[in-house]
Amino acid sequence: MSVRLTRSDRGPFKRRNVVTCLRAFALVAALGCVHGAHAGSAEDIKARGYLSVATEDDYNPFEFVEDGKNTGYDNDLLALVRKKIGVDVKQQVMPWSGILPGVTTGKYDMALTAVLVTDERKKIFDFASPTCESITYYATKKGSSIKTPDDLVGKVVGAETGSAMLADLKLFDEALKKKHGGNGIKQIIEYQSYPEAYQDLGLGRVDAVANTQISLNSLIKTRPDVFVIGQAIGKPTYIAWAVKKGNGDVLKMVDTALLELRKSGEMYQLQQKWLGASYKDMPQSVN
Amino acid sequence: MMAHFLIVWQQRADVLSGLLDTLSLLAVAAVASLVLGALLTPALMSKRAAIARLATLYVDAMRCAPFLLFVYLIYFGLPTAGIRLSNWWAGAIALILYNTAYMAELLRGAWVGLPTPMIEAARAYGFHGFGLVRRIIFPQVFTVALPMIGNQLVQIVKDSAFLTVIAVGELTHQMNGIQATYFIPFAAFVTAVLLYWAICLVIEGGSGILSRFAEERRA
Amino acid sequence: MNAYDYWSIAQGALATVVLSVVSILLGVPLGLGLALIRWARVPFFNRIVIAYVSLIRSCPAVTLTLLIFFALPQFGLSLDPTPAAILALTISTAAFNCEIWRAALMNFPRDQYDAALAFAMPRALRFRRIVMPQIWRASLPGLVNEMTLQIKSTPAVAVIGIVEITRAALRVGARTYDPLPPFAFALVLYGLIVFVLIKAQRVIERRQPVEARA
Numbered sequence: 001m002s003v004r005l006t007r008s009d010r011g012p013f014k015r016r017n018v019v020t021c022l023r024a025f026a027l028v029a030a031l032g033c034v035h036g037a038h039a040g041s042a043e044d045i046k047a048r049g050y051l052s053v054a055t056e057d058d059y060n061p062f063e064f065v066e067d068g069k070n071t072g073y074d075n076d077l078l079a080l081v082r083k084k085i086g087v088d089v090k091q092q093v094m095p096w097s098g099i100l101p102g103v104t105t106g107k108y109d110m111a112l113t114a115v116l117v118t119d120e121r122k123k124i125f126d127f128a129s130p131t132c133e134s135i136t137y138y139a140t141k142k143g144s145s146i147k148t149p150d151d152l153v154g155k156v157v158g159a160e161t162g163s164a165m166l167a168d169l170k171l172f173d174e175a176l177k178k179k180h181g182g183n184g185i186k187q188i189i190e191y192q193s194y195p196e197a198y199q200d201l202g203l204g205r206v207d208a209v210a211n212t213q214i215s216l217n218s219l220i221k222t223r224p225d226v227f228v229i230g231q232a233i234g235k236p237t238y239i240a241w242a243v244k245k246g247n248g249d250v251l252k253m254v255d256t257a258l259l260e261l262r263k264s265g266e267m268y269q270l271q272q273k274w275l276g277a278s279y280k281d282m283p284q285s286v287n
Numbered sequence: 288m289m290a291h292f293l294i295v296w297q298q299r300a301d302v303l304s305g306l307l308d309t310l311s312l313l314a315v316a317a318v319a320s321l322v323l324g325a326l327l328t329p330a331l332m333s334k335r336a337a338i339a340r341l342a343t344l345y346v347d348a349m350r351c352a353p354f355l356l357f358v359y360l361i362y363f364g365l366p367t368a369g370i371r372l373s374n375w376w377a378g379a380i381a382l383i384l385y386n387t388a389y390m391a392e393l394l395r396g397a398w399v400g401l402p403t404p405m406i407e408a409a410r411a412y413g414f415h416g417f418g419l420v421r422r423i424i425f426p427q428v429f430t431v432a433l434p435m436i437g438n439q440l441v442q443i444v445k446d447s448a449f450l451t452v453i454a455v456g457e458l459t460h461q462m463n464g465i466q467a468t469y470f471i472p473f474a475a476f477v478t479a480v481l482l483y484w485a486i487c488l489v490i491e492g493g494s495g496i497l498s499r500f501a502e503e504r505r506a
Numbered sequence: 507m508n509a510y511d512y513w514s515i516a517q518g519a520l521a522t523v524v525l526s527v528v529s530i531l532l533g534v535p536l537g538l539g540l541a542l543i544r545w546a547r548v549p550f551f552n553r554i555v556i557a558y559v560s561l562i563r564s565c566p567a568v569t570l571t572l573l574i575f576f577a578l579p580q581f582g583l584s585l586d587p588t589p590a591a592i593l594a595l596t597i598s599t600a601a602f603n604c605e606i607w608r609a610a611l612m613n614f615p616r617d618q619y620d621a622a623l624a625f626a627m628p629r630a631l632r633f634r635r636i637v638m639p640q641i642w643r644a645s646l647p648g649l650v651n652e653m654t655l656q657i658k659s660t661p662a663v664a665v666i667g668i669v670e671i672t673r674a675a676l677r678v679g680a681r682t683y684d685p686l687p688p689f690a691f692a693l694v695l696y697g698l699i700v701f702v703l704i705k706a707q708r709v710i711e712r713r714q715p716v717e718a719r720a
Contacts, residue, residue: 057667058677065677067510094587094667097467098576104470107579124470158454162467189374189454190464192665195680196454202683203366205374223683351697355661356672356689363685441564448566449662459569466576473577479569480561487564 050088053112062114073274084257116164127240136168136234155207161190168234291474305461316382324390349388378450397432430501437494518674529595537603562601567662591663606648610641650707
């Protein structure tokens with residue numbers, strides 16, 4: 001078959017190939033939803049008509065899905081912000097590990113989810129007005145032998161991949177190693193999301209899980225017979241929505257809405273409802 | 288972009304640990320599933336209906352179930368039965384059980400394709416039972432099935448990437464952690480894809496070399 | 507498990523079926539196109555197709571999905587989860603289908619092709635009336651096998667948040683802390699989908715038996 005017998009034997013189906021390929025690609029492109037990924041300035045957003053945000057899919061009590069609806073503190077806050085912000089908000093719900101990278105690559109204008117404010121993140125993101133305060137704690141199964149943070153030496157601890165709680169845990173591990181002559185946490189397991197970490201905690205595959213104190217309290221409230229909260233292993237910080245550094249226009253839009261909600265007291269009501277406390281002394285900006 | 292790849296390079300300890308995890312899962316699953324599959328194949332072809340049916344049921348069940356679902360069943364199901372395993376071992380066991388069925392089916396396909404005159408001649412020389420299987424049938428079965436075993440090994444490598452959802456620290460899991468911490472999705476995942484490609488090229492190369500040996504010795 | 511849980515897993519089944527069907531509908535012709543490029547040995551694209559097939563066949567579905575969804579926005583191509591999932595699944599299945607079609611093309615009897623040439627049949631007619639009817643029948647088992655493998659690799663798209671059967675079952679289990687019933691239900695649904703596909707293959711095979719070689 002490698003001998004060309006006639007002139008028309010050149011390559012039988014070239015046009016067909018190209019047509020097939022073109023058709024296939026056209027179909028894929030036509031499925032729409034292909035848009036340039038640029039974090040928008042105010043003009044872009046007004047031209048586009050919407051602000052694109054990303055929210056985590058399962059992070060109690062900030063954002064989670066109940067009976068098919070997105071609910072939780074951040075989602076309720078978003079509902080109020082939508083009324084004040086003047087543009088439409090298109091929300092994409094997805095696993096945590098894609099949200100911050102999605103903002104840095106310009107896929108989303110803002111991470112509308114529980115992002116802890118850390119110095120590392122301040123280099124890459126600008127934060128909106130904070131939505132609440134947070135400290136990283138650990139939780140264990142009821143009846144566990146871990147009573148103080150130092151008891152975590154030689155144990156297996158879990159946290160969410162790419163989270164500030166994981167970073168806090170790693171820093172805490174360094175401190176433990178220094179304090180106990182090189183012995184620290186036996187193994188840190190990174191989970192895609194916290195429900196899986198909690199299930200493993202319940203099954204005994206991990207000895208403790210590190211998360212914000214608010215989330216852990218919410219867990220204890222739903223299953224007080226299984227889990228118990230430990231002590232702080234991180235420093236107090238704030239939780240805020242994040243945009244790419246330099247995206248001042250979006251920040252201004254969102255901050256105006258959030259500060260209005262603070263003044264009217266609606267934010268504190270939501271905090272009381274979802275988080276069990278209201279944080280009235282937060283600064284207006286954490287940048 | 289180059290800076291991103293530099294960050295990946297700086298994290299090479301993590302990348303290497305992920306790569307080694309993937310390779311060790313491959314090694315353990317490949318050896319165990321081949322051995323167990325070889326033991327299961329005679330059961331599949333057994334003349335006793337009960338054994339054959341049981342074995343066929345197992346193979347069909349594995350071929351119907353998606354691997355990820357099977358992983359979750361093992362991962363959540365075993366603790367209910369009282370067996371508590373680490374994530375790595377739960378993943379390894381899922382890989383082994385799943386691929387044993389496929390290996391058994393492969394080997395069975397090669398077995399029925401063997402030329403009957405050869406087996407009759409072996410019987411005439413007094414080979415029977417276990418000796419027949421070990422010295423005459425299986426060497427031929429393995430040499431014939433070699434390319435398909437190579438394909439199945441590639442499948443094992445690809446299935447190992449699913450184990451990231453149960454927090455096994457294999458290659459995809461480590462790369463996802465790196466990209467989530469340093470915000471370098473493209474560099475991280477392209478590196479992962481290229482590393483998987485390298486592993487599979489090695490498998491295919493090895494399979495090709497062994498096939499050449501096999502061709503010379505085929506019946 | 508309450509009624510809503512069953513419903514959410516069934517909705518996941520809908521997502522699985524839609525994703526699978528669309529990626530199969532796109533991937534099979536795309537695979538044929540790639541196989542034809544290989545068969546015709548188009549000079550430059552031949553090499554590209556070889557590299558593409560080799561690369562994609564060794565790439566796990568999970569990694570490919572993550573790459574397309576998270577990494578492409580860096581180049582300005584931002585997709586929503588569903589189109590990203592379809593793209594990843596299509597790319598993957600096209601590579602495998604290319605090999606299946608190519609095997610059928612390689613085994614195509616040369617004498618029939620020569621006869622068509624002797625009758626000066628134009629290219630398109632040659633393909634449409636002589637080659638295609640026979641190779642599609644010969645590739646059918648391989649293609650259906652690949653389709654079932656496709657359906658079984660759809661759970662990979664759960665990592666970008668698409669709620670298909672496996673992820674829906676996982677969510678129900680995480681909520682009720684009783685993971686086994688939802689997974690058992692999910693298994694039943696997958697079995698149903700694969701069963702329907704295989705039955706369809708048997709029906710087609712019975713309606714159009716492979717003609718004996720002349």
